[in-house]
Amino acid sequence: MKAAYIEQNGDLDALQVGDVADPKPARDEVVIEVKAAALNHLDIWVRKGRPGLELCFPHVLGSDAMGTVVALGSEVDTVEVGQEVVVDPGLSCGVCEFCLRGEQSECLHYGIVGMSRPGTFAERVSVPATNLHPSPSHLTPSEAAALPLAYLTAWRMLMTRGQLKASDTVLIHGIGGGVALAGLQLARLAGAEVIVTSSSDEKLQRAAKLGASATINYSNNPNVAVAVKDLTGGRGVDLVLDSVGAATWPINFGAIRRGGRIVHCGVTSGASAQVDISALYWNHVTILGSTMGSREEFRQMVRAVGSSKLKPAVDSVVSLNDARTAMGRMEHGEQFGKIVLDIKGKFADTVSA
């Protein structure tokens, strides 16, 4: 089958498109014929390689997928051939104390499709049957494929870790990235006000159309914390959603209100930062980490998207053959929303976003 894969860790040119072996489902797994698969920054980390991450080459990248069930493992009776599904990319053992509590993303053996096992940038992928959810019926395949990782991550950050309230004002850095845009849409869905930042006026205008109440261009207004305080009458925001890391860490302490919450899920600008501990305790600030989400959070997110008819922000839909160009676009931060691979080249013209 055709797939986008790597034979070794490396730069962008390590990504190849060609033939790899078809997946065979284990007893508890299901083979999906992938219609659409979305890119995530995780794909870049996996391609480059990380300490402790051992891949079996050729390794197919990709965590997000929407597709059709085409084969069942011998013990699977929870889904049927022909069902249209989205894949929850979180992999957990199911038996540790955290899994038994329903906190699968805290599992001792937690993994992600496309990192811990072959991914979704392929004509077919095998995943555990428990990872499948019906695809929301109002979404095109590319919109549905845009959901899993980014919207699950943003959902847990806002709703579970951040304890978002409708009365909150949220600051989201670097609008345009998948988690940032998912955060904007989901926070608006919950009734909160959202302030967004970017270096691109075009991205800020598009974010305003998606419901951002205020925008800050940090290239001509570099003191983002002061700008946030001005926008909030000197008060500061209740919640910060941060997938940027080192570059935005110091801004957060100047932009948060007393008693506010800062939730981190990524480090696209670097992972090391210093903290002024006095700013932390004097202002009663809570710093929270968050990765992916549980099965229940995935279910809640898909249900909220379905009942509100929310349309995920899709930047572009490109053919699997152009996977390398697509990954380059994401690596340069040029996108506004999810970049989606059209695996069969059949539905690009049906995308509405």
Ligand SMILES: [Zn+2]
């Ligand atoms: Zn577990």
